[in-house]
Amino acid sequence: MGLDFISSILFATIVAGTPLIIVALGELVTEKSGVLNLGAEGTMSVGAVAAFAVAHHTGSPALGILAGMGAGMFMSLLFGLSALTLMANQVASGLALSIFGVGLSAFIGKSYESVALASVDPIRIPWLHRIPVLGPSLFAQQGLVYFSWILIAAVAWFLYRSRAGLVLRAVGESPVSAHAIGHGVVRIRYQAVLFGGAMAGIGGAFLSVFYTPMWAEGMVAGRGWIALSLVVFATWRPGRVMIGAYLFGGCMITQMFVQGSGARIAIPAQFLSSIPYVATIVVLVLISRNRGTIRLNSPASLGQPFLPDA
């Protein structure tokens, strides 16, 4: 108990939050371009099974991640064809993609059930991992955990400091105006959707290759939906996505410890299991209830297809 216990809780919290951060940041970029892709759950599932299969056959977790990313981009390309090129309803296309992806992953994964991968050693950052408590929990993690931190900074920089990010936000704000001043709305939206798909694929790969190195049908377990709601409740801001993801991870791990500790508590297990979902949403709603913040950060054209005048 004591410091080791805190350290392991912190470690597990970060691991649990990482896939959410990666997937939610991908979706955040997609939504900032005005496209609502509800297919994250299905995209993660296909990414997870593709990553697992490739990692299993090649023995390389890195190739597994690449495969997950590729599968995620393929799925988002399907979404793009339907919602951007054919201008189908975005909500319906995304929901269909989720259902399709979950089913497809179960089909592909049938032969991998009950196969296990060797667990991957964490990457220890020199010196830093020796810091008491924080060292083992923060700096002896999988590579994708560090990747998720870099991603937060990179997405924030891209959106608020780079020209391309400015164009992306403009497209999400008013596609008609962006078209009128000469930006290729559909092209930019495709890029954003593909990035979102790639991140969802990587998030799925993290689950099946590192988090629990095995494949089981339905192993994504609603994380795609949580990532979607994180984006909204974090009012489309990368920093708040991180807060929400770790909050969710922390509550999830804590309630699992409580349930697993065998302590005799007169609280139904179902109630404990619901705490992470409720707590995350309540906290994010409270910190982002300012109307001005929502108005400034939410993409005004979210979910609307773009039809040029002519």
Next chain:
Amino acid sequence: MHTPTSDTPRLAIRGIRKVYPSAIANDGINLTVMPGEIHAVLGENGAGKSTLMKVIYGVIRPDAGEILWEGRRETISNPAQARALGIGMVFQHFSLFETLTVVQNVALSIPGRLDLATLSRRIEEVSSRYGLPVDPRRLVHALSVGERQRVEIIRCLLQNPRLLILDEPTSVLTPQAVRKLFETLRQLAAEGVSILYISHKLDEIQELCHRATVLRGGKVTGTCIPSRETPQTMARMMIGVDLPACCHGEPGDGGEVRLHIEGLSHATEDPFGTDLRDIHLQVRSGEIVGIAGVSGNGQQELLRAISGEEPLAGKHAIQMCGVQVGRMNPARRRALGMCFVPEERLGRGAVPRLTLTENILLTAYRKGMLFSGLIRFGVAKRFAEECIRRFDVKCGGANSEAKSLSGGNLQKFIVGREIMQDPKLLVLAQPTWGVDVGASSFIRQSVLDLRNSGTAILVISEELEELFEICDRIVVMAKGTLSPSKVTSETDVEEIGMWMSGLWPGAGAPEGAGHVA
């Protein structure tokens, strides 16, 4: 290789045709603009001016016809290509992004690396040089219509265009700012830039433009040299008949007070807004009171307080028809007999994607359009058709979408919708902004007729001529406060123009924070 000479037109268009399902917008249009020429395009709403400009700027693809740019045939398929050729455009319906700052908006249309600090300095340079004051760091959603237009103009000027298209550029500028803009445009023309100038203000066209092309019903009805014409002859070419003069009628002798604002102070939620300070105003039945002033001095906040979009903390400050309404929402205020025409047509005045009949329902449903909670579409449709007929709205019928109407026609429709509800109190914001001369004079006459039938009317406008034409009394708004009122016949443009800087007798010492042009 073909080299342009001084007698090669900068732009020549031949036989441009564009057909929409409901109308022929352009039918065989020819137009030539020489280097350094300021060329006016005149026409009523729906004459096809905006469509033609969008064709030149590559936003819309024509069905037929060709465009010659400096003697070479070009197919302009998108605005980026138009800009690469050297064409810049200031839109009538602005193409700004509300959640971005001014400098970010400008950066979006300028290729190259993103260096906001340098760009801000360039914006400030252009803005002071051309008399277009605007703070580059402000968010666009907090800007008034007038300020947004300045941003659009600055954005174009920064791109050093060789052909500049301006769609109704002066409608919300002060007379001084218009003079400065004209100096700029003349300077640009002297440097060889061609300018296509769309305006409904015939005196401006006479003062500024070298040549004019007149459109009516999608066809060219003539070209002329404005300095050799009179406003009357140009108006006749444009609308086909002589312009009716407004008849004013005798000033009212003070009926009952319909709108009474007493010591209204209100701090706005918007961090870039203007706080209202100690506002007193009375509007009586049978009179028109005008509020003059440069936009951004609290007009939007005052309008929101009067319309009920931003309810006040206390109910005492505003009374309508004797009822204290400070805390009431817009629907309850409308139930008392207030009608309101907001500044933004699409979005606040009308819902773009709804049909005209459905837009009628939004505010006029009390006129017998409901029956036990169900909508009587027949009544609403007849109301819409009556409005279209009485106010001469050019559209594809009561079932066309609001966004398919041109700006001026939509405004006629919205004003018509409110007037036909026989309001006790009518509040109008920029009633003829971007509306051509024929429709403007029609709207003004309708407002005058309504006043003569005993309605109390409040008009907020940046167009001084308009206020002087229709108002019985004028007050000036500056820095969130209102000046004392002046009977229109006892004041003049010079005095009101001076008051617009906040310098009326008894006003507090001017503070630096106001937005004075």
